[in-house]
Amino acid sequence: MTSAAEIAANVANGNSTANDELERSLEAIRARNDELNVFLYVDEQGARRQAAAVDEKVRRGENPGVLAGVPIAIKDNLCQRGIPTTCSSKILEGWRPPYSATVIERLLAAGAVPVGKTNLDEFAMGSSTENSAFGPTKNPLDPTRVPGGSSGGSAASVASDMTSVALGSDTGGSIRQPAALCGVIGVKPTYGLVSRYGLIAFASSLDQIGPFAKNVTDAAIVLEVIAGYDEMDSTSLHEPAPSLAAHVNDGVAGKRIGLVRDLVDGADNEVVEAVERAAQVLRDAGATIVEMSIPEFRLGLSAYYILAPAEASSNLARYDGVRYGLRVDADDVTAMNEATRTAGFGDEVKRRIMLGTYALSAGYFDAYYGQALKVRTLMIDAFARAYRDVDLLLGATTPSVAFKLGSKVSDPMAMYLSDIFTIPTNLSGEAAVSVPFGTGEAGLPTAVQLLGPARSEARLFAAARVLEIAEGHS
Amino acid sequence: MSSPLRRDDVAHVAKLARLSLSSAELDMFTEQLGQVLEHANDMSSLDLDGVKPTAHPFELVNVVRKDEIRVSLDRDEVLAMAPDAQDGRFAVPRIMGEAP
Amino acid sequence: MTLPGDWEMVVGLEVHTELKTTTKMFCGCANHFGSEPNTNVCPVCLGLPGSLPVLNERAVELAMAIGMALHCTIAPSTFHRKNYFYPDMPKDFQISQYDLPINKGGYLDLPDGSRVTIERAHLEEDTGKSTHLGGSGRIHGADRSLVDYNRSGVPLVEIVSGPDIRSASQARAYASELRGILIATGASDGRMEEGSMRIDANVSVRKSGEPFGTRCEIKNLNSLRSLVRSIEFEARRQIELIEEGGVVRQETRHWDENLGETSTMRTKEEAEDYRYFREPDLVDLAPDDAWQQRVRDQLPPMPAERRATLSSRLIASNEAQLDAVEVVIDLHLEPYVHAAIDAGVEPALALARAANELAAGIENLDRMTTNGYCSTLLMEQSGELSATQAKTVLSELLAHGGDPKEIAATLGFERLSSESLAGTVAALIEQFPDEWMRYREGDEKLAQFFIGQVMKATKGQANGKSVIEQLQARR
Structure with a gap:
């Protein structure tokens, strides 16, 4: 598969056209989408229009943008004007947003070609993309297994070469975990680096949009395009997009990297071995590896499964059948709201709405929500202490390789445990990258996670690049 | 910190969240939510008096915009989304009580 | 209650x-x-x-x-x-x-x-x-x-x-x-x-x-x-x-x-x-x-402060005046009142005409200059205009703008000469002998009766004070 950087270069210099690149992508989608259920909607018409516009710019000698003609897959919780946006929920089936997310506008301005919307766990709640109202996505590397979630469709699009890059969203690991299970790079940027305007909220204080890619440079290029201050998002950092792609080859010489026991313990052996081998590679490249323990990380799962559902319970109240999406008729408006929500939401979404409603309700607020907010402070302080000593942290992304479809659906708690290593970074709002590293059971990819403080994306990419080179990437 | 979640609690929360549950669903959700809350009890043993709660990952202040008009949406496009509309407005079945 | x-x-x-x-x-x-x-x-x-x-x-x-x-x-x-x-x-x-x-x-x-x-x-x-x-x-x-x-x-x-x-x-x-x-x-x-x-x-x-x-x-x-x-x-x-x-x-x-x-x-x-x-x-x-x-x-003075300033210039404050003050404050009319008092108009008159006539024409207030307001009230105070005439001039100013003296002239609001007023009073005394007798015997209420009759006869052009002067001169 040609990288996004190569596609853009070829389109810009006339060796290829955006239209040819799009046709190749559409061909790959046609070949396997029925089998894998990666895309919920393919916007052939809109993509062709955008590709033609890019080719026209090239013909006129104008700058076609850094992602000129690069087909990109979009997680279906990002609004794109006029394109069905469902969040994989029946409650939004048929809804076409009258506006586009800021990231979509930026991709279009950079010449990228959004080809369609990818499957996810309903409202991004899940770790396997099985909680989709439109059927599960299957792992392209082994269709009997899950691709991870919630951004399973976007990870699978890149893993199956339908697109070289994709966008997902990460609230508790929803980019990094599927990236790990599908053997691709997945980036959870610093909170506020990428505007959330147009990202359908799951948990507003944790959600962050980020890229999937086959290689570090592509991830860096896409992140540069979508990052930077946006006046439509009050939580957007008041800073221009950082320079990332220019620093991917900076290496790790002289860097101190913490190998965190709490981000490894409990993982399958093959995952533990991958992390230890990655530590060795980084050491060989000139980094100092420091073994450390951050016991607060063990509280992350508890805090997360209170905070995220609490925010979600409020964010998802608006799906009431009044203004858009599904309505199930009833005699009065309260009954209509209830009938609509009962029919429109799947079990996982209902679980989290009820959990969050409970955690915020009178009498339980302090014990659950209030306590979880304080644990979040502990988490932030623990990270800060670690980063006084080291530049980056290293651990596993997820405890195991891709698991079998259906193996955890009936046990929510077991499913939640897949996020145990990714959650801490969402709580602190800092950055992390999952890098495919090694193979495990049945030849499936294993992965490691690199974590850094706020605005450390360049440093993270440089370390990720060291690992990717060791894995044979050029 | 908490007594195990009761069936009534789940029924109450479902009502607050405008969801209706069958009896079997009530049993299932009571058990599943109870497990999550039980897991969350590992936070309850912590003495966190004096720890400041964090609602936002980063402390930004005074993010405001100028009081300037931006283009509104076209009404036809807005009402095209509506499950039911009449006279330029969104239509709903009767409302049972005044707003709180 | x-x-x-x-x-x-x-x-x-x-x-x-x-x-x-x-x-x-x-x-x-x-x-x-x-x-x-x-x-x-x-x-x-x-x-x-x-x-x-x-x-x-x-x-x-x-x-x-x-x-x-x-x-x-x-x-x-x-x-x-x-x-x-x-x-x-x-x-x-x-x-x-x-x-x-x-x-x-x-x-x-x-x-x-x-x-x-x-x-x-x-x-x-x-x-x-x-x-x-x-x-x-x-x-x-x-x-x-x-x-x-x-x-x-x-x-x-x-x-x-x-x-x-x-x-x-x-x-x-x-x-x-x-x-x-x-x-x-x-x-x-x-x-x-x-x-x-x-x-x-x-x-x-x-x-x-x-x-x-x-x-x-x-x-x-x-x-x-x-x-x-x-x-x-x-x-x-x-x-x-x-x-x-x-x-x-x-x-x-x-x-x-x-x-x-x-x-x-x-x-x-x-x-x-x-x-x-x-x-x-x-x-x-x-x-x-x-x-x-x-x-x-950027905060302007608040009503309490403006009210205090205005009230300090009023000599007596009865219930009606307090209500008038509220109207003036509410409608931001006090520049007119202050200007009139500065020009020598009695405070009670300056307040009353603002609270009533200016308030009634509030939507046309931009046509009313403080000068126009002051001159009209001074003409009323000097007896040059009757109260009714002054009100008419004010409403004319609000409706079309202009100069109060010219408006008064155009409307024929010449001051009634004292001879012609004397003639009218004399005629009325003859017409209402019983009332005149009772007035002479000290029933002051009858003064109002005669003023009313004079106003009727002169179509409101007479000045009430001048009528009383005439009556008293003949008692």
């Missing part, structure tokens, strides 16, 4: 005022009353999935201005979500300040000298507006409802008073004084009939000196008249209930203007659990000293 026995009412008011911004609180849609339904809407104020709020700077400044005028402390504040389902609320939660409001702890002094404490004045967003079809057009008995989101997201400030108000008239004075302040700060147009100022009243009763009783909240009062009537009704209802051995339940009540009574909307047991929590899509608000000073520097 007095309450029976030694009962006393305890009232606190929550006043919601829409802020007069150009755009809504969290988006760039027009904040405009009376547009076609659902034309001032966007992803944010429709609560579309993926949309995010961004706070309007002007709304913050107007909220601060209100706080400053009410002697509040401007404090670091946050926004919360108040969660409940209602079709006119597009996100099914309202963004509102909760435990940390922008304005805390102030007071408002009323014209009668009493002081009402202000607990807080916080920012929140308004909801959309429902129209009910079928039934009587009210919510109860309607078949279906239609929702317009033009008002959704309009900025509001809610001003919460302490439970310091002890009578319906004091409540009225508070609401009216507060309205004057809201207009003065530029925060609101104070139009209660358009719903831009709405009042909730918390009412309880007690015997003097006893602890506060259980309170009931009367929602959505949209005129000063409703405020007064509903509080009086509610206090009497509670007293009767208690005196009959009943107990007041804490509840929300609805005021029916036609029936003139309150009725239960919702009891405390049915109260919603709003699940307030910090709005994660907005950041903290902490206006620094420089920002606060910029707002403070």
Whole structure:
């Protein structure tokens, strides 16, 4: 598969056209989408229009943008004007947003070609993309297994070469975990680096949009395009997009990297071995590896499964059948709201709405929500202490390789445990990258996670690049 | 910190969240939510008096915009989304009580 | 109105005022009353999935201005979500300040000298507006409802008073004084009939000196008249209930203007659990000293200060004059009054003509110069114009502008010569001999009779004082 950087270069210099690149992508989608259920909607018409516009710019000698003609897959919780946006929920089936997310506008301005919307766990709640109202996505590397979630469709699009890059969203690991299970790079940027305007909220204080890619440079290029201050998002950092792609080859010489026991313990052996081998590679490249323990990380799962559902319970109240999406008729408006929500939401979404409603309700607020907010402070302080000593942290992304479809659906708690290593970074709002590293059971990819403080994306990419080179990437 | 979640609690929360549950669903959700809350009890043993709660990952202040008009949406496009509309407005079945 | 026995009412008011911004609180849609339904809407104020709020700077400044005028402390504040389902609320939660409001702890002094404490004045967003079809057009008995989101997201400030108000008239004075302040700060147009100022009243009763009783909240009062009537009704209802051995339940009540009574909307047991929590899509608000000073520097004088300045120039203050002062303050007419007094017009006349004639022509006030106002009143005072003529000249000035002397000339308002007045008086004395006799014997009331007759005969051109002079000369 040609990288996004190569596609853009070829389109810009006339060796290829955006239209040819799009046709190749559409061909790959046609070949396997029925089998894998990666895309919920393919916007052939809109993509062709955008590709033609890019080719026209090239013909006129104008700058076609850094992602000129690069087909990109979009997680279906990002609004794109006029394109069905469902969040994989029946409650939004048929809804076409009258506006586009800021990231979509930026991709279009950079010449990228959004080809369609990818499957996810309903409202991004899940770790396997099985909680989709439109059927599960299957792992392209082994269709009997899950691709991870919630951004399973976007990870699978890149893993199956339908697109070289994709966008997902990460609230508790929803980019990094599927990236790990599908053997691709997945980036959870610093909170506020990428505007959330147009990202359908799951948990507003944790959600962050980020890229999937086959290689570090592509991830860096896409992140540069979508990052930077946006006046439509009050939580957007008041800073221009950082320079990332220019620093991917900076290496790790002289860097101190913490190998965190709490981000490894409990993982399958093959995952533990991958992390230890990655530590060795980084050491060989000139980094100092420091073994450390951050016991607060063990509280992350508890805090997360209170905070995220609490925010979600409020964010998802608006799906009431009044203004858009599904309505199930009833005699009065309260009954209509209830009938609509009962029919429109799947079990996982209902679980989290009820959990969050409970955690915020009178009498339980302090014990659950209030306590979880304080644990979040502990988490932030623990990270800060670690980063006084080291530049980056290293651990596993997820405890195991891709698991079998259906193996955890009936046990929510077991499913939640897949996020145990990714959650801490969402709580602190800092950055992390999952890098495919090694193979495990049945030849499936294993992965490691690199974590850094706020605005450390360049440093993270440089370390990720060291690992990717060791894995044979050029 | 908490007594195990009761069936009534789940029924109450479902009502607050405008969801209706069958009896079997009530049993299932009571058990599943109870497990999550039980897991969350590992936070309850912590003495966190004096720890400041964090609602936002980063402390930004005074993010405001100028009081300037931006283009509104076209009404036809807005009402095209509506499950039911009449006279330029969104239509709903009767409302049972005044707003709180 | 007095309450029976030694009962006393305890009232606190929550006043919601829409802020007069150009755009809504969290988006760039027009904040405009009376547009076609659902034309001032966007992803944010429709609560579309993926949309995010961004706070309007002007709304913050107007909220601060209100706080400053009410002697509040401007404090670091946050926004919360108040969660409940209602079709006119597009996100099914309202963004509102909760435990940390922008304005805390102030007071408002009323014209009668009493002081009402202000607990807080916080920012929140308004909801959309429902129209009910079928039934009587009210919510109860309607078949279906239609929702317009033009008002959704309009900025509001809610001003919460302490439970310091002890009578319906004091409540009225508070609401009216507060309205004057809201207009003065530029925060609101104070139009209660358009719903831009709405009042909730918390009412309880007690015997003097006893602890506060259980309170009931009367929602959505949209005129000063409703405020007064509903509080009086509610206090009497509670007293009767208690005196009959009943107990007041804490509840929300609805005021029916036609029936003139309150009725239960919702009891405390049915109260919603709003699940307030910090709005994660907005950041903290902490206006620094420089920002606060910029707002403070732009604050105009408040009604109390203007009233004090005006009152200090009036020699006697009777009830009618106090009312006139309120009209003048309310309509910002005092430049005319001050100019006239400066020019030598008697204060009572300067005030009365402003409160009546200028107030009546308020929409054409831009045609009235202070010079024109002063000359007209000086002509009246010197007897050159009768009162009736002066009023006519003022209304002519308001209608078309111009020079008072020319207008008087054009209308034929020549001063009646003393000879011709003397002739008229003499003729009337002959015509009404009995009345003349009684006047001569000391019945002063008859002076008014003769003045009336002279006015009739001269079509209002005579000056009352001159008539009395003539009568007395002939007594």
